[in-house]
Amino acid sequence: MKILSVEKLSRSFGGIKANDDISFEADEGKILGVIGPNGAGKSTLFDLITGYTKADSGKIKFDKKNIFGLRPDTISNLGIGRTFQKLKPFADQTLLENVMIGSFVKENNIRKARDKALEIIDFVDLIEKRHHFAKELSTGQRKRLEMARAMAIEPRLLLMDEVTGGVDQKTIPGLVDIIKKLKTSGVTIITIEHNINIIMEISDNILALDQGKKIAYGTPTEIQNNKEVIDSYLGTYDNA
């Protein structure tokens, strides 16, 4: 089943077409990887889907409901969670409090919300850091915090923006494991990723963007053999 369908989505900033006529669909329970060089419009696409930026034109349907033009909080309430490329933890609150704010969406009782938050924190393997303030955590730990917080709202679709970006190499496998574990729980994931090995490993399908346009959509094998992708992205990546 298609949980998300995007049709002819466009958004310009001044004269620059950040997203130009983009259409794709995401299968429920699968991982969709989004790749593309810097400035391809990946984060803009996330902002358009989650309502942080208003699209100029197009259609966005989540679970057959039209979500085009809705406010971000309404969209998250419908079941779309997200993390941010530029991390946005609640810095002056503890990890536990950060995640509890998410778990309050589905749970009114404070103790139950706390217990649920603890389970999720355990899921992302940070249970020992639960009483640390978000500002005391490392970048990798803050990435986990954002994942945990987004998971706490029990989303059906989770958008993750560069989970492995900006962290040291040793931290990456742990983060990838969390994404894989998360998939088995049934949630649909769309993830932006720069690390090509990871994206090929975890994705069921890949959407490739370049200069605001969709250049390819397909399985990892199809993408690896797609000439346009190789020219604009994979080629330059390998030569670099």
Added chain:
Amino acid sequence: MINKLQIARSEPLWNTNNRVIFLIFSLTVVLFVLPVFGINSFYLHLMIMIFMHAVMAQSWNVIAGFSGQISLGHGAFFGIGAYTSSFFFVQFGISPWLSIFLGMFFSGLVAVLIGIPMLRLSGHYFAIATLLIGISFQVVFQRWELVGAASGLWVPLTPEDSWISLQFHSSKVPYYYIFLIFFIISFFFVWLLSRSKIGFKLRAVRDDPQAALSLCINVSNYKIIAYVISAMIMAPMGSLFAQYILIIDPDRMFNLEISIIVLLITVLGGIGNIWGPLIGAAILIPISEYSRIYLGGTGGAVDLIIYGLILMLICIFRPEGLISFVPKNILERKKQR
């Protein structure tokens, strides 16, 4: 191996230190028995002013410290409270005990009306807007004949002390207890608020509104909720102060200084911390009252110079306020890590 998740789950929900609870309890008892020892009326007045300003600062703390919106016109809600109770008593003889609630209602209503357009503005624009609104209230009341315009309202004096009319001429002790009880109720309410679901969401809005949106939090609604709660905490202090001095006028009730002092007290004591307003008031109010005694009139503005100096020092060396001098492990039971 012991399951770390089970350990975490077995922890109490809040890390309240029993010593702190004991301290708060003893302080409350001391405050209740204090007048029994026959302290003179100056000290009663001083304590009343501390209670009143602590609540006023707590009100500001809710909007600024919890939800992160700097309001510079909070005196308006003090004035609305004062005018509501006095007006209904002067015109219709309604007991201030009832019109305190009316004042809260009107303050809340005004907060909604100001909040809906203004809280969509971010950061300093909201501060500037509230500053101007605060001043405009004074101008309006200076010209509003129904409420006595510039000369204000003179509350008709009852021949004797009256609990119904909330007037006490022979002693300040009843005022002391009334302010003390409102102080305890307000602080207890804000303490509950800070531990509630709303409290969590307000702090999320303060720390990062963008992230809050991704967690289904309607940021503008929560800002308005904080503003309304804050206004409704402020209003009763205006009503009670009006009953305390029994004469109100726009210059005093809508004075810009009220809006500024609640900010000074909170920042000095510790913004966003529930005890900040009490600590700030307990230090600044005596400075103000003593400089008034020794320097006459309004304290020759020396109190304001001292405030300014203290605040500068705090901003430079202790941005988290005086509360940050209290070690965290005293406020909270040592956390298991």
